[in-house]
Amino acid sequence: MTGGELDSAALALPAGLRDRVLAASWRARPAGQVVPAIPAITATEAFSRAAHAFHELLCALSDDDWRLPALRDLDVQGLVGHLIGVEDDVQRCLAGDPRVGEADHIESTRAAAVRQAGRRPTGTRAEWHAAVTRTVALASARGNLDALVMLHGMRLPVRSLLVARAFEVWAHDNDIRAAAGLPAAVPDPAVLRLMADLAAELLPGAAVRAGLPRPARVHLVLTGPGGGTWDLLIGDEAGRLPVSIVADVIGFCRLAAGRAAPADLSMDTSGDPGLAAAIVAAVPSLALD
Amino acid sequence: MDTLLAARLAAGDDHALAEVFDRFGQAVYGAALGVTCDAAAAQDVAQDVFVELWSHPDRFDPAAGSLRTYLVVAARHRAVDLVRSELRRIARQLRHSRLAAQPRPETPGEQVVAAEMASLVRAVQLLPAGQRQVVELAYFQGLTYREVALAAGIPEGTAKSRLRLALAKLESVLDRQLLELS
Numbered sequence: 001m002t003g004g005e006l007d008s009a010a011l012a013l014p015a016g017l018r019d020r021v022l023a024a025s026w027r028a029r030p031a032g033q034v035v036p037a038i039p040a041i042t043a044t045e046a047f048s049r050a051a052h053a054f055h056e057l058l059c060a061l062s063d064d065d066w067r068l069p070a071l072r073d074l075d076v077q078g079l080v081g082h083l084i085g086v087e088d089d090v091q092r093c094l095a096g097d098p099r100v101g102e103a104d105h106i107e108s109t110r111a112a113a114v115r116q117a118g119r120r121p122t123g124t125r126a127e128w129h130a131a132v133t134r135t136v137a138l139a140s141a142r143g144n145l146d147a148l149v150m151l152h153g154m155r156l157p158v159r160s161l162l163v164a165r166a167f168e169v170w171a172h173d174n175d176i177r178a179a180a181g182l183p184a185a186v187p188d189p190a191v192l193r194l195m196a197d198l199a200a201e202l203l204p205g206a207a208v209r210a211g212l213p214r215p216a217r218v219h220l221v222l223t224g225p226g227g228g229t230w231d232l233l234i235g236d237e238a239g240r241l242p243v244s245i246v247a248d249v250i251g252f253c254r255l256a257a258g259r260a261a262p263a264d265l266s267m268d269t270s271g272d273p274g275l276a277a278a279i280v281a282a283v284p285s286l287a288l289d
Numbered sequence: 290m291d292t293l294l295a296a297r298l299a300a301g302d303d304h305a306l307a308e309v310f311d312r313f314g315q316a317v318y319g320a321a322l323g324v325t326c327d328a329a330a331a332q333d334v335a336q337d338v339f340v341e342l343w344s345h346p347d348r349f350d351p352a353a354g355s356l357r358t359y360l361v362v363a364a365r366h367r368a369v370d371l372v373r374s375e376l377r378r379i380a381r382q383l384r385h386s387r388l389a390a391q392p393r394p395e396t397p398g399e400q401v402v403a404a405e406m407a408s409l410v411r412a413v414q415l416l417p418a419g420q421r422q423v424v425e426l427a428y429f430q431g432l433t434y435r436e437v438a439l440a441a442g443i444p445e446g447t448a449k450s451r452l453r454l455a456l457a458k459l460e461s462v463l464d465r466q467l468l469e470l471s
Contacts, residue, residue, distance in 0.1 A: 011319045014332055018310055021336050025343040031303035035346055219304060223296035229303070244304065246297060268293065
């Protein structure tokens with residue numbers, strides 16, 4: 001049995017149908033819940049997975065690849081040395097050493113980067129791997145990942161620090177891939193989701209520090225596996241303007257890692273265009289580099 | 290546009306579903322109403338269609354067609370299922386009424402059912418000849434729409450529309466009967 005579709009243009013929707021449909025939909029699946037569901041992992045696991053992927057990349061590089069310019073004035077080997085230095089600072093941070101709290105992310109690790117020059121790549125790789133293994137062991141042994149710590153000017157819970165580390169390792173993974181002419185890597189959705197969560201959580205503070213012209217109520221939608229939906233409040237409660245930003249989750253994370261410019265990001269925004277642009281412009285300030 | 294909407298739905302974007310409803314709600318409701326000829330049933334169908342989209346946005350494949358088409362087709366399918374289910378329910382009642390007409394009901398409950406079914410049988414007998422014929426062919430003899438059309442010597446579309454009209458009249462009788470019994 002088939003029936004003709006009525007002339008929908010002339011058809012008035014029954015009063016209340018929209019509210020009824022939306023309410024039933026939210027009951028069936030709460031807003032913000034992604035489909036397909038992403039398995040939840042710990043922050044320690046996210047860092048461990050990022051480190052594992054990075055180690056696989058290092059194992060695949062030729063000796064010549066280690067000499068390629070990668071980032072700033074560092075070649076690939078120097079960049080891995082930078083990461084060794086970061087792991088050292090992370091471990092001091094987790095041990096309660098206050099000196100790393102305000103240390104500069106690049107200056108503090110420069111010595112570790114410089115001393116890689118002339119070493120065999122396998123030695124650098126082994127040192128980095130040992131450092132990461134110690135970080136993972138320290139994090140796993142730590143009961144409370146909600147405890148606040150201070151590292152390189154950031155005060156954040158240990159779990160967020162570990163996700164930030166996963167973020168940085170992924171960013172440098174792609175720096176090396178770009179240097180070696182390899183395709184970019186994408187974290188698995190569970191890791192990506194934690195990275196996107198962290199970027200969304202830190203965005204309001206970054207936007208305020210960047211001098212947002214008006215307070216905002218941001219509906220942030222990051223599409224693709226590992227994405228999600230966040231409603232963020234930025235600035236004073238009074239006068240918040242609604243802004244909607246829709247972007248691909250990988251592009252957004254590249255922006256947050258400082259590996260893309262806002263102009264590179266394909267996105268849809270609604271609300272005040274200037275306010276939306278200012279919020280997006282604040283995202284790269286989350287990068288540590 | 291549809292690809293982005295689907296991605297937003299998958300990301301849990303509640304605003305996206307509201308947008309989809311605002312764009313396609315009328316088309317979906319209209320498709321359902323065109324089949325059911327009943328506003329309440331069409332609203333149920335529309336709700337089911339949008340809840341299904343929100344619960345399983347990954348079932349919509351933008352490469353296979355537009356979101357509007359996907360939703361309208363889903364509405365028609367659900368509406369047809371609903372009407373078929375209702376027709377089967379009425380057919381069961383009609384068959385029971387024929388059986389119940391033979392032995393004398395013993396209990397008060399059986400007497401109520403028998404009275405109700407006797408009304409239905411009378412309602413079928415009061416249908417216009419064309420409608421009564423297709424009801425008897427479809428539900429007493431179990432013929433498909435195509436077979437009904439062939440047996441009655443009418444186009445299949447006419448058979449369907451006669452069945453739909455007959456159903457509406459029988460439902461009306463059922464409702465009145467239930468009110469009188471309550």
